[in-house]
Amino acid sequence: MKLDWSVVTAHAGDLAQGTALTVLMAVLTMALAVPGGIILALLRLSGSRVLSGLSASFTDLFRNLPLILVIYAAYYILPLALDLQFSPFTTGLIALALNVSAYNSETFRAGIASIRRGQGEAALALGMSRWQAMREVILPQATRRVLPVLASTWVSLFKDTSLVSVISVGELAYTAMRIRSQTFRVLEMLTAMAAIYWALGYPQAKLVDWLNRKYGITE
Amino acid sequence: MRDATPVLTYHDVRKLFGNFVALDGVSMEVSRREVICLIGPSGSGKSTLLRCTNGLELLHGGEIRLDGIPLPRDPRGMRAVRQRMGMVFQSFELFPHRTALANVMSGPVTVLGLSRRDAEARAMALLHKVGLADKAASYPANLSGGQQQRVAIARALAMEPEVMLFDEPTSALDPETIGEVLNVMKQLAEEGMTMIVVTHEMTFARRVAHRVVVFERGQIIEQGPPAQIFDAPLVDRTRSFLNHLGWAA
Numbered sequence: 001m002k003l004d005w006s007v008v009t010a011h012a013g014d015l016a017q018g019t020a021l022t023v024l025m026a027v028l029t030m031a032l033a034v035p036g037g038i039i040l041a042l043l044r045l046s047g048s049r050v051l052s053g054l055s056a057s058f059t060d061l062f063r064n065l066p067l068i069l070v071i072y073a074a075y076y077i078l079p080l081a082l083d084l085q086f087s088p089f090t091t092g093l094i095a096l097a098l099n100v101s102a103y104n105s106e107t108f109r110a111g112i113a114s115i116r117r118g119q120g121e122a123a124l125a126l127g128m129s130r131w132q133a134m135r136e137v138i139l140p141q142a143t144r145r146v147l148p149v150l151a152s153t154w155v156s157l158f159k160d161t162s163l164v165s166v167i168s169v170g171e172l173a174y175t176a177m178r179i180r181s182q183t184f185r186v187l188e189m190l191t192a193m194a195a196i197y198w199a200l201g202y203p204q205a206k207l208v209d210w211l212n213r214k215y216g217i218t219e
Numbered sequence: 220m221r222d223a224t225p226v227l228t229y230h231d232v233r234k235l236f237g238n239f240v241a242l243d244g245v246s247m248e249v250s251r252r253e254v255i256c257l258i259g260p261s262g263s264g265k266s267t268l269l270r271c272t273n274g275l276e277l278l279h280g281g282e283i284r285l286d287g288i289p290l291p292r293d294p295r296g297m298r299a300v301r302q303r304m305g306m307v308f309q310s311f312e313l314f315p316h317r318t319a320l321a322n323v324m325s326g327p328v329t330v331l332g333l334s335r336r337d338a339e340a341r342a343m344a345l346l347h348k349v350g351l352a353d354k355a356a357s358y359p360a361n362l363s364g365g366q367q368q369r370v371a372i373a374r375a376l377a378m379e380p381e382v383m384l385f386d387e388p389t390s391a392l393d394p395e396t397i398g399e400v401l402n403v404m405k406q407l408a409e410e411g412m413t414m415i416v417v418t419h420e421m422t423f424a425r426r427v428a429h430r431v432v433v434f435e436r437g438q439i440i441e442q443g444p445p446a447q448i449f450d451a452p453l454v455d456r457t458r459s460f461l462n463h464l465g466w467a468a
Contacts, residue, residue, distance in 0.1 A: 121275055122312035122371075126326040126378060127302035129294065136329050140316050 007185040008192045018175030019196055025093060025161045025171055030154060032097040037104020042134070044109055055105065062102035068163050071095040075167040092164030100157055107149045111142035151208035158201055172196060226251045226286060226382060226413055227272065233280030234267055234437075241267040243437035244281065249382075252411045256424035258448075259434030260460060265417040268434075269384045272415070273304045302330060305375030309387040311367040313359040319346060319370045320355040326378040338377075345373035349403050365396025369403055376407075383407065385416040421466055425449050433457045 008015070043055035062070065074095040079085050086094070115138050123133035162173035172193060180189040225248040234242040242264045249255055257265040270276040272283060274290060274297040282289045291297055313322050323342035327333040333341070346352045349369040359367050368388055375383060385404065389397045401423050408414055408427050418424055424431050425445045432442040433454070441454040449466065452458045 118308055118310055118312040119314065122306075122308060122314070123325075124275065125273055125301055125304075125306035125308075126374070127298050127330040128326075129298060132329050136325065137314050141314075144316065 003188055004185060005188055007179070007183050007188050011179045014175050014179060015172070015192065015196065018170060018172040019200070021089070021170060022158070022161050022172040023200070025089070025096070025164065025169070026154070026158045028093055029096040029100055029157055029161070032093070033100035033104050033157075034150070036097060036101030037108050038139070040101060040105035041108035041112060044105065045112060059102045059105045062098050063106070065099075067095070067099050067160055068166060070099055071163055071167060074098075088164070088167045088169045092161075092167060092169045096157065096161065096164065099160075100153060103153055104150070107146045107153065108142060111146035111149075112138055114145055115141050147208070147212045151205065151212065154208065155201055155205050158204065159197060162197075224251060225249060225284075227415075228284040228287070229268070229281070230284070231281035232268065232271060232278055232283060234264075234271060234276060235279050240437050242271070245437070245439055246281075247432060247439060247442065249413065249415060251381075251413055254408045254412075254414045254427055254429050255416065256428040256431045257415065257417045257434060258419070258421070258424060258431060258460075259440075263434040264437040265434045266386050267437075269306070269386050269415060269417055272384060273301050273306055275306075298330075302326075302378055303381045305372075305378060305380035305383045307368070307371050307375055307383070307385045307388045309390050311359070311364070311371045311391070313367050313371055313374070315359050318356050318358055319351060319362065322359070322370055323374045323377050325374060330378065341377055342373070345376050346370070348376075348406075349373045350399070363396055364392045365399045368392065368396075368400045372400075372403055372407075382413045382415070385414065385418070387417050387419065389418070389420055419464070421449070421461070421464060433460065435460070 040055045040059060043051045044059075046052055071092060074091045075088070078091060078094065112134075119137055119141065120133050123137040124130070128136065161171055165171060165174035165177060168174060176189045176193040180186050183189070227249040229245055229247050232242050232245040233240075245264070245268060257268065259265055267276060271278055277292070284290070285300060285303070290300055313319075314325065317325065320339065320342050323345055324335070324338040327338035327341055328335065331338075343352060343355065346355055349372055351366060351369055351373070354362060354366060354370070359370070362370065372383075372388075388404070389400050392400065397420070401420060404414070404416070404423070405427050416424075416428070428445055430442060431445050431448040433440050433448065433452075433456075435456055441448065441452060441457045443453075447453070448457060449461065452461070
């Protein structure tokens with residue numbers, strides 16, 4: 001079998017565009033799912049049975065559904081349910097954000113629970129409200145403590161964005177698959193795609209390791 | 220120099236943890252500018268009484284009055300009360316993600332809404348007072364236990380409290396750093412701060428306290444000036460407790 005790598009260079013512009021969309025999708029998802037996860041975790045720990053139950057149901061639902069199913073569901077059900085037509089990009093973003101928020105919720109819940117009780121008490125003893133204690137004292141520590149988990153969620157998410165190609169969002173996977181079916185250069189395109197994902201993912205993982213070393217708190 | 224009007228009044232205070240009776244009808248008064256040491260065996264209710272005083276634990280009976288007004292139970296009222304009392308914990312509980320200076324600024328900035336500049340000036344003055352101005356930029360992890368506890372005292376003082384509550388402030392310290400913390404507390408006492416100190420430091424209690432209160436099994440078994448408690452206790456259990464600590468009365 002003869003490999004022809006010129007197909008990759010010939011479509012470099014398309015691949016670059018797809019890559020940009022993949023990065024954008026991952027960044028926007030995390031930008032939604034970090035606050036989303038924090039809000040869900042706070043609801044879960046709120047002490048209100050209703051709010052805590054709602055948050056737990058949300059998390060249990062989205063953590064236990066295959067992501068690809070959530071993406072399809074968002075694609076077919078959202079327009080019917082809300083009578084709104086979203087672009088494939090927005091639909092994919094919503095599906096990913098729901099999924100990752102559910103994971104981040106558990107991450108932050110564990111992080112908050114790991115901060116020893118005396119920290120919250122010290123904040124309350126200064127006269128802070130429960131919310132101020134959470135915002136000023138507990139969350140900053142919890143966030144640093146869960147950085148490694150958020151980092152691995154990020155790296156998973158970066159690769160999982162490829163799943164939104166099933167609803168024809170023109171990100172990296174979709175673009176590479178399209179070129180593959182137009183040119184029949186299967187191995188070359190799959191290899192190029194793998195190389196791009198890896199080349200982008202690896203430094204991210206290293207960057208997060210470094211951030212973790214630099215900003216991790218020592219007690 | 221002591222003022223006769225009680226700032227804190229405890230009346231028949233009861234507290235349960237499950238079936239365990241932590242406080243079994245405690246009544247006492249604390250006057251303004253008075254220094255009170257609470258002593259007694261572990262689990263006798265001393266720390267619980269302190270934690271009830273600023274609402275970290277809720278009572279199951281009786282009441283605590285601050286300036287004659289019963290402690291409120293609503294969160295807003297409780298916050299207002301806590302701002303008038305400083306609390307120092309056994310395990311320091313400095314915020315590890317903030318420098319010493321930022322720790323001391325926490326209360327003034329977040330609770331009192333002071334500007335950063337004013338809060339910083341206040342915090343620097345307090346760090347100076349506890350002898351740690353040169354450690355302002357250090358994080359708690361880089362301070363010794365004694366230094367951390369002194370920062371914690373400064374943090375509590377930054378709210379300009381009327382009463383300071385110390386919950387075994389030296390129990391987690393290495394022996395060589397206990398003295399520096401006790402000296403800061405002694406200085407506060409000399410300045411006229413109202414203080415309730417749960418402690419096992421009998422030398423401190425003897426030299427600094429105006430009154431020593433002895434707890435056992437959730438009750439006050441004896442109270443009086445240090446000379447009485449340490450030299451001529453009226454209750455046998457006080458004597459045997461002090462003997463147990465190596466204090467032969």
